[in-house]
Amino acid sequence: MQWINIVLQGTLIGGLYAMFAAGLSLIFGVMRLVNIAHGDLIVLAAYVSLMVTQAMGIGPLASLLLVVPAMAVIGYVLQRGLLNRTLGDDLLPPLLVTFGLSIIIQNGLLEFFTADSRRLQAGAIEIQAFELARGIWIGVLPLAQFAVAIAVIAALQLLFYRTALGRAFRATSDDQTVAQLMGLDTRHVFATAMALSLAVIAIAGVFLAIRANFDPSIGPARLIFGFEAVIIGGLGSMWGTLAGGIILGVSQAIGAQIDPGWQLLAGHIVFLAILAARPQGLFPKVSG
Amino acid sequence: MPDRHILKVEAIDAFYGDFQALFGVTLNVHAGQVIAVIGANGAGKSTLLKSIAGLIHPLHGEILFEGEATTSLAAFEVLARGIALVPEGRRLFPSLNVEENLLIGGQSRREGPWSLSRVYELFPVLAEFRHLPAPALSGGQQQMAAIGRALMSNPKLLLCDEISLGLAPIVVRDIYARLPNIAAEGLSVIIVEQDIVQALKAAAHIYCLQEGRVALEGPAGHMTREKISAAYFGV
Amino acid sequence: MIVDHATQSSRIGTGVIVATIIVLVIAPYWADRQTLRLLAEMFTFIALASLWNLLAGYTGLVSVGQQAFVGLGGYILFALAILLDVNPVFAIFVAGPIGALVAVPVAVLIFRLRGAYFAIGTWVVAEIFRLLASQVSVLGGGSGISLPAAVIVSMAPSRQIREFETYWLALALTTSILGAIFILLRSRHGLALTAIRDNEIAAQSSGINVWSTKFAVYVFAAFGTSIVGAFIFLQKLRISPDTAFSVNDWTAFIIFITVIGGIGRIEGPIIGTIVFFLLRQTLAGLGTAYLLIMGAIAIGVMLWAPRGLWGLIAERFGWQALPLQRQLVLEKK
Numbered sequence: 106m107q108w109i110n111i112v113l114q115g116t117l118i119g120g121l122y123a124m125f126a127a128g129l130s131l132i133f134g135v136m137r138l139v140n141i142a143h144g145d146l147i148v149l150a151a152y153v154s155l156m157v158t159q160a161m162g163i164g165p166l167a168s169l170l171l172v173v174p175a176m177a178v179i180g181y182v183l184q185r186g187l188l189n190r191t192l193g194d195d196l197l198p199p200l201l202v203t204f205g206l207s208i209i210i211q212n213g214l215l216e217f218f219t220a221d222s223r224r225l226q227a228g229a230i231e232i233q234a235f236e237l238a239r240g241i242w243i244g245v246l247p248l249a250q251f252a253v254a255i256a257v258i259a260a261l262q263l264l265f266y267r268t269a270l271g272r273a274f275r276a277t278s279d280d281q282t283v284a285q286l287m288g289l290d291t292r293h294v295f296a297t298a299m300a301l302s303l304a305v306i307a308i309a310g311v312f313l314a315i316r317a318n319f320d321p322s323i324g325p326a327r328l329i330f331g332f333e334a335v336i337i338g339g340l341g342s343m344w345g346t347l348a349g350g351i352i353l354g355v356s357q358a359i360g361a362q363i364d365p366g367w368q369l370l371a372g373h374i375v376f377l378a379i380l381a382a383r384p385q386g387l388f389p390k391v392s393g
Numbered sequence: 394m395p396d397r398h399i400l401k402v403e404a405i406d407a408f409y410g411d412f413q414a415l416f417g418v419t420l421n422v423h424a425g426q427v428i429a430v431i432g433a434n435g436a437g438k439s440t441l442l443k444s445i446a447g448l449i450h451p452l453h454g455e456i457l458f459e460g461e462a463t464t465s466l467a468a469f470e471v472l473a474r475g476i477a478l479v480p481e482g483r484r485l486f487p488s489l490n491v492e493e494n495l496l497i498g499g500q501s502r503r504e505g506p507w508s509l510s511r512v513y514e515l516f517p518v519l520a521e522f523r524h525l526p527a528p529a530l531s532g533g534q535q536q537m538a539a540i541g542r543a544l545m546s547n548p549k550l551l552l553c554d555e556i557s558l559g560l561a562p563i564v565v566r567d568i569y570a571r572l573p574n575i576a577a578e579g580l581s582v583i584i585v586e587q588d589i590v591q592a593l594k595a596a597a598h599i600y601c602l603q604e605g606r607v608a609l610e611g612p613a614g615h616m617t618r619e620k621i622s623a624a625y626f627g628v
Numbered sequence: 629m630i631v632d633h634a635t636q637s638s639r640i641g642t643g644v645i646v647a648t649i650i651v652l653v654i655a656p657y658w659a660d661r662q663t664l665r666l667l668a669e670m671f672t673f674i675a676l677a678s679l680w681n682l683l684a685g686y687t688g689l690v691s692v693g694q695q696a697f698v699g700l701g702g703y704i705l706f707a708l709a710i711l712l713d714v715n716p717v718f719a720i721f722v723a724g725p726i727g728a729l730v731a732v733p734v735a736v737l738i739f740r741l742r743g744a745y746f747a748i749g750t751w752v753v754a755e756i757f758r759l760l761a762s763q764v765s766v767l768g769g770g771s772g773i774s775l776p777a778a779v780i781v782s783m784a785p786s787r788q789i790r791e792f793e794t795y796w797l798a799l800a801l802t803t804s805i806l807g808a809i810f811i812l813l814r815s816r817h818g819l820a821l822t823a824i825r826d827n828e829i830a831a832q833s834s835g836i837n838v839w840s841t842k843f844a845v846y847v848f849a850a851f852g853t854s855i856v857g858a859f860i861f862l863q864k865l866r867i868s869p870d871t872a873f874s875v876n877d878w879t880a881f882i883i884f885i886t887v888i889g890g891i892g893r894i895e896g897p898i899i900g901t902i903v904f905f906l907l908r909q910t911l912a913g914l915g916t917a918y919l920l921i922m923g924a925i926a927i928g929v930m931l932w933a934p935r936g937l938w939g940l941i942a943e944r945f946g947w948q949a950l951p952l953q954r955q956l957v958l959e960k961k
Contacts (some may be wrong), residue, residue, distance in 0.1 A: 139744030141692070190931055200690050200744050201887055201930050208880050208923040212916040272497050275488040283484045286446060288472035288501035288546060325875065329755060332748045336741070366763055373756045377737060380749075384740040 109241055111358045117247040119354030120254030123347040124309035125331030126338070127258055128302040130346055135274045135298040136192060138199050142207040144328030146303060149210055150176050150310025151319045152218060154225060165225040165311050173307045180303030184296040192295070207324065214321035225314040250312045257305055258343050274298060333376040339386025348388055399424040399581050400445070400550055405454030407437075407444050414440040416605045417454070422550065425579040427572070429596035429613075431589055433625055436602040438585040439481055442552045445583070446478040447471035458550070472501055477548035481555045483539040485527035491538055492523040498545030505547025506578050512541040515571055533564035540568070544575065551575070553584045557591060569595055589621060603627045633814065637946065652799055656792045664791060668798035668863065670901055675802040675856045676878065677885045677897030679849045682809055685892035687845045688825040693750025695879050696757045697727050697850045699872030701857025706767055706867050709779050716775075716783055717797065720858040727854025731847045739842065751875070758873035772868020780865065794863060801859060805852050810894060821845065825892070876919065884926040890936025899938045
């Protein structure tokens with residue numbers, strides 16, 4: 106019974122990890138960019154939500170209405186203003202610039218907000234739970250967050266495969282030059298992709314900040330969870346990323362049950378095992 | 394007297410890095426005209442089309458489309474003005490199916506006679522395979538899709554880069570047979586061709602490039618074998 | 629035709645370097661304690677940055693996880709010195725081979741990842757090491773451990789001698805590592821590295837065994853980094869998982885140093901370290917703002933002067949401090 110609860114909790118948090126991963130793999134799919142600052146942007150979103158909730162007296166879930174567009178704009182400007190300049194054949198510039206960005210965001214947040222641990226208060230919903238079956242309880246908030254994760258991934262799939270914007274993303278990813286010949290301003294396409302990624306990050310960041318304490322230094326760990334979910338699930342597949350997130354979440358939950366100090370290690374070990382045994386991931390799409 | 398030229402390329406020099414590919418090339422296209430650019434490999438034919446399409450920017454000279462300078466415009470801006478390139482080697486988007494490839498050609502939303510159904514009318518085989526991924530098509534079918542994709546942007550000037558390359562003669566004839574239909578509403582076309590016979594049949598006016606320079610130019614009817622050989626090979 | 633490495637500037641450069649080394653060797657006789665400590669710290673940064681440069685700038689292996697081996701080296705030292713009574717100075721040199729051994733299975737695993745994913749993979753490995761270190765209670769677990777006084781005293785008869793010893797050790801380590809890198813780059817293998825960095829596929833088809841070369845470089849870098857890591861924590865006299873595996877200290881600064889100095893050039897890390905320490909003196913007391921500024925400078929350099937300071941100078945004047953260029957010289961009849 107206890108193990109069912111553990112697997113359940115792990116699955117639910119896996120949805121959050123899948124959201125971390127979705128933003129990461131979206132960018133990689135469209136422009137082959139891996140954003141080392143990804144995790145720190147998640148934390149930034151949490152702080153933006155903190156500011157909005159404090160300034161306007163609204164709850165964190167309501168703050169999403171402002172945080173998501175704000176982060177999207179930040180993403181657009183960041184890509185158009187800075188990261189577009191790093192794209193090209195050389196591997197070093199995007200990597201090192203996003204690494205530098207990660208350090209800057211972390212330390213900027215530290216300067217502004219101090220290292221104090223924060224938490225977003227969502228009110229009563231945080232402790233509400235219902236009994237699924239005898240002895241098995243699900244929190245309303247974790248379930249809502251999991252549902253949101255699924256919705257986000259489904260929406261991204263829909264966007265990519267059924268809309269003109271998605272076609273533009275896929276075409277630009279295939280062949281930048283010919284995409285230009287079709288009338289696509291690739292600078293704008295890339296910036297839109299980053300805006301979308303940060304919109305997803307915003308949602309993930311707010312949910313993260315409600316369920317756990319956050320401070321400026323927790324970014325890199327979120328990047329790593331997103332990254333591990335992508336690798337476990339398989340490059341190029343959004344639903345694979347969901348599976349990866351769930352596997353990671355469940356591994357961590359089981360690890361924590363064995364010994365609290367083993368929570369993170371258990372996840373890393375599963376990641377290494379997949380890397381060793383099936384490096385293309387569990388559900389890879391043909392990578393582009 | 395109104396200028397009937399839709400495109401004027403005036404003495405352009407084009408470079409790839411330090412390597413000069415075009416030397417003072419001048420070319421004019423009237424509205425509704427089909428012209429052909431022929432020449433040996435490396436003569437600069439593709440470079441010329443890429444310069445017109447905005448993928449390359451000439452260092453000297455000017456390109457005027459409908460009277461407006463497009464020399465330094467980016468490729469996506471040139472498309473918006475009404476010049477579409479069918480690139481060498483087709484280069485359909487492998488992640489998109491046939492219909493999506495066509496649709497993305499139309500994403501610039503320019504007004505005009507071309508639409509998905511009209512393209513399918515022109516190339517019925519594409520309608521049959523509309524949901525297949527682009528790489529699943531044969532060479533000839535891919536070429537049709539690439540042409541259709543360019544037409545979807547409702548261009549006023551269509552640039553065709555070596556559409557016969559790698560295709561069987563019967564397929565090439567089939568595609569060229571539809572050219573009149575394509576040019577029917579007054580679309581101007583520049584075709585770059587290695588197949589001289591086909592070029593002479595399809596075009597009203599011929600340019601022959603040799604090592605980056607215009608070696609011969611004139612109406613198709615005035616071209617003789619001797620003149621073309623001389624210009625082609627530079628003897 | 630012969631391949632000539634030296635140019636006039638590199639002959640001057642070599643002379644300057646020899647002179648500098650002599651001056652540095654006799655530093656304990658002209659420098660005070662603080663200066664010696666500062667120099668030793670600079671040497672360790674030069675060594676770490678040079679090894680990172682070898683990985684990223686020459687082989688195309690961008691690691692953001694070298695702190696794994698810095699910390700590993702430190703923990704090996706503490707384990708050997710505290711648990712097995714090994715002489716600390718000797719233990720430093722044992723840390724190298726152990727680090728290299730650990731690097732073998734690590735490399736096998738993470739080489740399955742490419743590009744930026746490889747980079748994150750190196751970070752994950754460092755995180756794993758950090759978590760494992762927290763579990764080892766005999767070495768202090770999560771809060772860490774200090775080097776016992778007895779061990780420190782056993783290093784040398786007096787404090788002054790110990791400090792001189794430490795300084796010379798740092799100098800010796802750094803010059804050896806730089807020397808090894810120089811010899812490597814000058815050899816056939818060095819040519820292979822440049823080929824791999826520039827175009828892996830072309831390198832492969834030229835007959836270079838890309839995987840083995842990358843593997844050897846990674847293990848060598850782990851070897852060097854572990855030794856330096858062991859030395860660093862011997863100097864600090866205290867280790868904990870967070871300090872041992874700190875991304876800021878052992879990766880962020882190292883990367884910024886190498887970027888600003890000049891990636892892909894052997895002189896880069898040296899110039900970068902000097903700039904870094906100058907900046908640190910001037911900006912001292914700014915705390916986190918210091919990292920912010922360095923990060924911003926590194927980004928700026930990456931975008932507008934990707935060859936770094938030394939790259940700008942070298943290209944402008946055609947200099948090189950060390951004879952590493954390869955020029956075909958047509959022999960005069």
